[in-house]
Amino acid sequence: xxxxxxxxxxxxxxxxxxxxxxxxxxxxxxRDVIGTGSLGTIQDEIRKAKLEWGDGQRRAIHFPEMPExxxxxxxxxxxxxxxxxxxxxxNVFDAERASWQQEIETSQADLDASRxxxxxxxxxxxxxxxxxQHTQDLVQEQARSLxxxxxxxxxxxxxxxxxxxxxVQQRQDMELLHEEALQQASEExxxxxxxxxxxxxxxxxxxxxxxxxxxxxxxxxxxxxxxLTGDRDLARSKNAALQxxxxxxxxxxxxxxEKMLVTQQRLAEALSRNDEVxxxxxxxxxxxxxxxxxxxxxxxxxxxxxxxxxxxLERLPAPAGHKAS
Numbered sequence: 001x002x003x004x005x006x007x008x009x010x011x012x013x014x015x016x017x018x019x020x021x022x023x024x025x026x027x028x029x030x031r032d033v034i035g036t037g038s039l040g041t042i043q044d045e046i047r048k049a050k051l052e053w054g055d056g057q058r059r060a061i062h063f064p065e066m067p068e069x070x071x072x073x074x075x076x077x078x079x080x081x082x083x084x085x086x087x088x089x090x091n092v093f094d095a096e097r098a099s100w101q102q103e104i105e106t107s108q109a110d111l112d113a114s115r116x117x118x119x120x121x122x123x124x125x126x127x128x129x130x131x132x133q134h135t136q137d138l139v140q141e142q143a144r145s146l147x148x149x150x151x152x153x154x155x156x157x158x159x160x161x162x163x164x165x166x167x168v169q170q171r172q173d174m175e176l177l178h179e180e181a182l183q184q185a186s187e188e189x190x191x192x193x194x195x196x197x198x199x200x201x202x203x204x205x206x207x208x209x210x211x212x213x214x215x216x217x218x219x220x221x222x223x224x225x226x227x228l229t230g231d232r233d234l235a236r237s238k239n240a241a242l243q244x245x246x247x248x249x250x251x252x253x254x255x256x257x258e259k260m261l262v263t264q265q266r267l268a269e270a271l272s273r274n275d276e277v278x279x280x281x282x283x284x285x286x287x288x289x290x291x292x293x294x295x296x297x298x299x300x301x302x303x304x305x306x307x308x309x310x311x312x313l314e315r316l317p318a319p320a321g322h323k324a325s
Contacts, residue, residue, distance in 0.1 A: 007037035008045050015049035025049065027122060028129075039122035040115070192281050199288050200260065206295050207253060213302060214246070217309065238312060242305065249301060256294055263287050 005013075014033060015025040027042040034042075221242065263284055 007034060007041060010034050011037065011042045011045035012049050015046045016053060019049065019053045028125070038119075039126060040119035043118060043122065044115075189281075192284070196263075196284060196288070199291075200264075203256075203260065203291055203295065206299075207256075210253070210298060210302060214249070217302075217305065218246075221309065242308070245301070245305060249298060252294065252298060256291055259287060259291070 011030050011034065014030045018025040025046045027039045027046060030042050030046070031037055031039060266283065
């Protein structure tokens with residue numbers, strides 16, 4: 001079973017390997033390789049590995065071409081020699097050493113404080129890296145969301161294009177239907193105009209016939225007045241009443257002519273406004289019906305007047321010449 005190495009041992013080996021390869025060991029890189037451990041602990045092992053690496057380099061300089069094992073064995077002797085020399089120098093420079101020791105202790109305290117600050121900074125760096133990783137994950141998630149939104153936008157654009165094409169097709173169909181409706185309305189207007197012209201001709205013909213009959217009746221009335229020798233005052237009063245009826249009939253005929261002119265003007269306006277055609281045509285039909293009713297009323301009044309004249313002629317006494325004969 002393979003021996004499980006501690007975090008410090010793994011960190012020391014990785015730091016020495018990096019130094020042997022000419023690289024600067026990094027606590028972050030080493031922790032990523034190990035997968036666990038505190039940055040302060042790893043940094044402490046890096047410091048120790050640097051010291052060990054430096055001692056090895058110094059031995060290589062002081063004992064060139066000496067085997068490494070021999071140099072390692074000569075090291076303790078030299079350290080003892082150095083300790084004796086340091087003890088002698090300490091006795092000689094005791095006061096100065098105390099001063100330097102004080103400075104060393106102060107420096108060591110500063111170094112420890114710096115190490116603590118470094119550990120805090122390393123922990124903060126770890127937290128920042130964790131936040132950065134979280135931020136990168138969020139950015140990737142947002143990128144995926146953005147891709148999804150872009151896909152949906154492209155789909156929406158495709159749908160919009162299809163709906164626009166459908167709307168254009170529907171508009172073309174509506175324009176075609178509108179054109180056909182306009183043509184149909186124009187045809188209906190033309191038919192109504194033709195029908196109105198025929199009705200107008202009939203009305204004019206009936207008016208001329210009424211005028212002719214009125215002239216004939218007037219001539220008959222004049223002849224009757226000329227022949228009447230009897231009850232002239234009564235005949236005159238009846239004649240005045242008949243004249244009043246005739247004037248009313250003339251006024252009604254003039255009113256019908258004015259209404260006909262108004263109807264013609266409305267019809268002309270209807271030809272320029274397609275949206276009012278139906279209403280004006282209905283109005284024209286109603287007015288034509290009214291004109292027919294009025295013409296019927298005039299005809300009835302004319303017949304009534306003829307009957308009145310006939311009754312009058314029957315009630316009037318015969319002239320003197322007729323009595324003698």
